[in-house]
Amino acid sequence: MATQNTRMLARMMMAPSVGLLLIWMIVPLVMTLWFSFQNYNLLNPANVSFAGLFNYKYFYTDPAFFQSIWNTLAIVLGVLCITVTGGIALALLIDQPIVGQGLVRILVISPFFVMPPVAALVWKNMIMHPGYGVLADINRALGLQPVDWFAQYPLLSIVIIVAWQWLPFSTLILLTALQSLDTEQKEAAEMDGAGALNRFFYLTVPHLARSVTVVILIQTIFLLGVYAEILVTTNGGPGYASTNLPFLIYRTALLGYDVGGASAGGIIAVILANIVAFFLMRAVGKNLDK
């Protein structure tokens, strides 16, 4: 059916997207790679020279680098733990027959639509502020000392904020998966005398496993790049206590004017993301074959 003509037309219709994306991706990536081997500081742009692996070495020996890698992983793992367990629990809860289910659903997914700077500032000022925040009010009502969240637990505070933003995402996806579970299958299992626990472990869990994988992979991609939440709350501090890799690169590039160093960091970020991407692509690709 696909004649020479339609194939030609199809190619022409695809060309703009493919071409633009190709340019948009390759050119900057090659530039980053090139800069990462150069001594290039924006304060001294006339003096650019080949640096070999110096930038990588410099980045690698910087104590902030290992801290930032650790912080990046801590944010990813911390948020994943909260959102996956919380998401499963919430999805199972909302999937029950409850009064006002639609409204409950809307309330639960709302945080996802709050732009990151708003989410971070609302938590920073109205919830976690040691003087005027709601948590401080609760502590005082209980006779406890208010916690200065961002000074005492900067990384945990950021994990909590980001987890609040992503909990709706995992809940929504797992809920969608739950609802696509065949009710006939559930009823059949029930008729055969399978108890609630058995039904959960032998029917629901295997059914959710794939969606959980997708949730983990997609969130990881976004969580590796957490940026705005750090910028408006702790600004990476105190010290480097809440600086992750994206934030360190931003600091090196736009506050330190060190193009070469930041580019070396960028290449490291690409490698990190690619490890995750590899697994995500496999999960999505499998689905495409169906």
Place this chain on the structure above:
Amino acid sequence: MARAVSKKKVAVVTVIAWIVALIIFFPILYTIITSFKSESEAITGFNLIPSGTLESYAAVEAQSGYFKFFLNSVVLSLGSTLIALLIGVPAAWSMAFAPSNRTKDILMWMLSTKMMPAVAVLVPFYLMFRDLGLLDSRVGLTVMLTMINLPIVIWMLYTYFREIPGEILEAARMDGATLWGEVVYVLTPMAVPGIASTMLLNIILAWNEAFWTLRLTTTNAAPLTTFIASFSSPQGLFWAKLSAASTLAIAPILIMGWFSQKQLVRGLTFGAVK
């Protein structure tokens, strides 16, 4: 008997679900409540009943020209979405209706471009934008938002288009429809819901994008993300004003989001969960 038990169970589950939902929603709710307080009211401790003053809303516009940022957000998110659709619809269309053996590879490659960390290309884009005079320009940021969301647009459209049955096309052809007639009278009406959903999700994503908007704009092209982030270094007391600005910034997208729950799942999982 069994009925009574299940009724009781429904009541218990309902109460638990509502408590959990309200806790999760609380930061948003409290922001909305605080936006209707005066500044002195906002810092006098926990209080769920505001005086209902609108002075914070007036102050946000008067002191910072809120409307300009709002307008930028609208222009950037709508503009980038429309351009992405213009480029993406033909591509998704051809991949869904005239697939070749490379279609899957192209789709996977497009997905892979989404995996590239933005921060890795911050330096080259910053330098290119600086040299082209595109820093803090609406044009520059629109192009950026278009390109970062294009893969999602194409993927989402593709999953929708693929569900349009091919037999309908054959039937139309049998009835003597031309290629043009096929597209206009048969395919377009079936594709509109998918395109609308894609548009909705993409506007939400573009509106909330908070890496490039923060780094590539300062004042002229700055959307609401940049505006709100500027509240992070406070001068004086601003709880109520921050709340008013935040409420205005999230309200339109929150409402759109409520209507796009299903599309969100499909769009953000690249069709892996439906």
